[in-house]
C-alpha cells in the first residue's frame with residue numbers, strides 16, 4: 001500500500017504535531033517513494049502495537065490483547081520472555097500478558113517491530129541474510145553499550161539499531177534493478193551510503209526514517225535512524241551507542257574481523273568519553289548472546305570471533321589509552337602548576353615595590369585597613385611608624401640617582417631585618433617608609449624607632465667616594481591610644497604629621513602624634 005506521507009517533516013509520531021527537526025527527502029525521491037506500491041510494510045498486529053505505543057498512556061493489558069490475536073507474534077514474544085535475556089532464572093511465562101509484563105513496553109515494541117520486519121525484498125542480488133545479521137549484531141551491541149552509557153534508553157536504542165537499515169529495502173523497492181546495479185554491495189557501508197547520496201540525494205538512513213514514520217513508530221526512533229550514520233565524536237551517548245553499533249557490526253562481519261576491530265579500537269582510543277574496556281566487554285558478551293538471539297529471530301547466526309587475538313589487541317590499546325590519559329593528566333597538572341606559579345608571581349609583583357622588594361603602598365594601605373578594623377573591634381593596640389630619610393635629595397644630587405637607589409635598597413633590607421615578624425615594613429613612596437605594628441603600643445614602637453636611628457648612626461648605608469655615607473631619618477609615630485582616628489588613613493596622616501614635627505625641629509629624631 002503506498003504511504004500517504006509526503007515528508008517526514010510533516011508529522012511526529014509521538015505528538016501528532018509537525019516534526020521540524022527531521023530533514024525532508026529530496027523531492028524526486030519522495031515522489032517515487034510516495035507512489036511505490038512495494039515498500040516494506042508491517043503485519044497488521046505489529047502496526048497496531050506501534051499505534052498503541054503512541055497512545056498517551058499505553059497499558060500492558062491492551063498490548064497483550066492485540067498481540068494475542070497474532071499467534072506467530074505471541075509465540076515469539078513468549079520465547080523472547082523465556083530466553084536467557086529476560087528469564088534470568090525466574091519461572092517460565094505462559095501467557096501473553098505475563099510475557100509483555102516481563103519484557104516491558106520498550107522491548108515489546110522492539111519485538112513486534114523486529115518480528116514483523118520484512119526479511120527480504122524484490123532483488124535476487126541484495127544480501128538480505130547479511131543485512132539481517134548486521135541488524136542483530138548492531139541491535140545487541142547498541143543495547144550492551146546503552147546499558148552502561150544511557151541505561152534509560154536501552155530499549156529505544158535496541159529498536160533503532162535493529163531497524164536502522166530498513167531504508168535499504170525501501171530504496172531497493174523504488175529502484176529495483178537500478179539500486180543493486182549502482183551500489184557497491186551492502187558490505188561496504190560507507191561506500192554504500194556515498195553511492196546512495198550521489199544517486200538519490202540522500203542515504204538510506206533518511207529513507208528509513210521516512211518509512212518508519214509512515215509505519216507510525218515514535219518520533220525519537222525515526223530521529224535515531226537518521227543519527228545512526230553520524231561521526232563517532234558526539235556528546236550524546238545515545239548517538240554514540242547507535243553509531244558505534246553499526247561499526248561493531250561491520251567489523252564483526254568483515255572477512256578479516258581481527259583487523260577490522262583493531263582499526264575500530266584505534267579509532268576509539270582517542271575518544272575520551274568512551275572506555276575501550278566497555279567496548280571489549282560488550283563484544284565478549286555479544287559472542288555469548290548472538291546464537292540465542294539469531295535463533296529467536298530465525299536468522300543465520302553470525303560467525304564466532306577469535307576473541308583471544310582480539311583481546312590481546314584490545315589490551316594493548318587499553319594500555320595505550322591509559323598511557324595517553326596519564327600523559328594528558330600530567331600535562332594538565334603541569335599547566336596548572338605553571339598557572340599557579342605565575343599567579344603567585346603576579347600576586348607578589350602586585351604587592352611589592354619593585355626597587356626595594358618591600359610591601360608597596362597599595363598593599364600597605366590594604367593591610368593597614370584590615371589591622372585598623374581588627375584592632376578597633378578587639379580593642380587591641382596598633383601603631384604605625386612613618387620614616388622619612390633626611391636630605392635625600394642631596395644624596396641624589398651629589399652621587400646620582402642610581403647611587404640613591406642603592407641607599408634605598410640597603411636601608412630597606414636593614415629595616416626589614418629590624419622589625420618583628422608580625423610587623424609589616426613597606427615603602428610608602430620615594431624615600432618614605434611605613435611600618436605597621438599590630439599589637440604594639442606607642443612605647444614599644446619608640447624602642448624600634450631608637451633601634452633604627454642607632455643603626456643609621458652606626459652603620460653607613462653606602463660608601464661614597466671611599467668614605468662611609470651615613471644617613472639619618474625623621475620618624476613619626478601614631479598609636480590607636482593617641483586619638484580617636486576615624487580610619488586607617490587618619491592614622492597615617494597623624495604619623496606623617498609627627499614626622500614633620502621632627503623635620504621642623506632639625507631632623508634625625510622621633511616624635512609621636514599629639515592631638
Ligand SMILES: Nc1nc2c(ncn2[C@@H]2O[C@H](COP(=O)(O)OP(=O)(O)OP(=O)(O)O)[C@@H](O)[C@H]2O)c(=O)[nH]1
Pocket residue numbers: 355388389390391392393394396400401402403404405408429430431503507
Ligand atoms: N634615588 C632615588 N631617589 C628617590 C626615589 N624616590 C624619591 N627620591 C628622591 O628623594 C628625594 C626627596 O627629596 P625631598 O622630598 O626634598 O626630601 P629630602 O631631600 O629627603 O629632604 P627632607 O625630607 O626635608 O629631609 C628627591 O630627590 C627624590 O628624587 C627613588 O626611588 N630613588
